[in-house]
Amino acid sequence: MTKYFLYARKSTDEPDRQILSIEAQITELKEFAERENLNIVENFIESQTAKIPGRSIFNEMIKRIESGEASGILAWHPDRLARNSIDGGQIIYLIDTGKIVSLKFPTFWFDATPQGKFMLNIAFGQSKYYIDNLSENVKRGLRQKVRRGEQCGVAITGYLNDKVNHKIIPDPERFPLVRKMFELYSTGEYSLKDLRNKMTSLGLISRNGKVFTISNIQMFLKNPFYYGAFYFNNELHQGSHKPAIAKKLFDKCQEVMKTKAHKMKRDQKEYAFRSLLTCGECRLFHNFRNPQRTQLLPMHQKETKLLAKIHSRGTFG
Helix, strand or coil, rough: CCEEEEEEEEECCCCCCCCHHCCCCHHHHHHHHHHHCEEEEEEEEEEECCCCCHHHHHHHHHHHHHCCCCEEEECCCHHHHHCHHHHHHHHHHHHHHHHHHHEEECEEEECHHHHHHHHHHHHHHHHHHHHHHHHCCCHHHHHHHHHCCCCCCCCCCCCECCCCCEEECCCCCCCCHHHHEEEEEEHHCCCCHHHHHHHHHHCCCCCCCCCCCCCHHHHHHHHHHHHCCECCCCCCCCCCCCCCHHHHHHHHHHHHHHHHHCCCCCCCCCCCCEEEECCCCCEEECCCCCCHCCCHHHHHHHHHHHHHHHHHCCCCC
């Protein structure tokens, strides 16, 4: 009697999504197995997309099929097994080599014949086409949003996501504080740390009540979104949202940040001979900046007195 592995998969790694889908698959598959009198020896449940190869549980199941623990797979549909050409090709190869003698799906017919393998190939191809087309549709939608001047994703500090109109709008609480932050920093009188402390005292904190770090403040000051632009695919685009500041104020802040980033070096005293001096005879090193670190051999005891005189006279600073 053919032994089957039951395989159920959901298309995301997020634990809170499509949980019922997994439970529904398992319930339907077990009822199908009972009707068809299929011998299920183990269940394999996975929460990972099949768009790319590398699913750990799927690979474990294939490895155990290759070792002869089972010769059949029970799944809801071929797209549960593969949505990429490598995994689909691997299953078809195992059918060709006789490692898999049966595939059972409640929603799809398969028989290990040339016609059956041809239809399975088409099913895998349709699954890949679906995921590729879905990806392209998402990218096209993102590009269209960019053309309208709309940035995708969660709104940054100072703005909110309008879930009704699907736009980014000013946060009435933090929007004026963000403007104040730029105005204060443009004076050149605040370091990033001082600015963070000042803005915290004025009430500029994150939505979950946490104090912003210094790097957060620096990131805000560098973000072009606040003057009405945003980056998409490393390209700057004009946004349709309401700017918090003028471009002139933003540029002023960048100049201040650039000035503060290059601190003047402290004056260094120049010595005639710095660091190590090497003896031409024995290759002995002498450290004029730290004479205590100089180690002399017995044959150089006379040189010790000479070096002491050199240092006492200040010949080398």
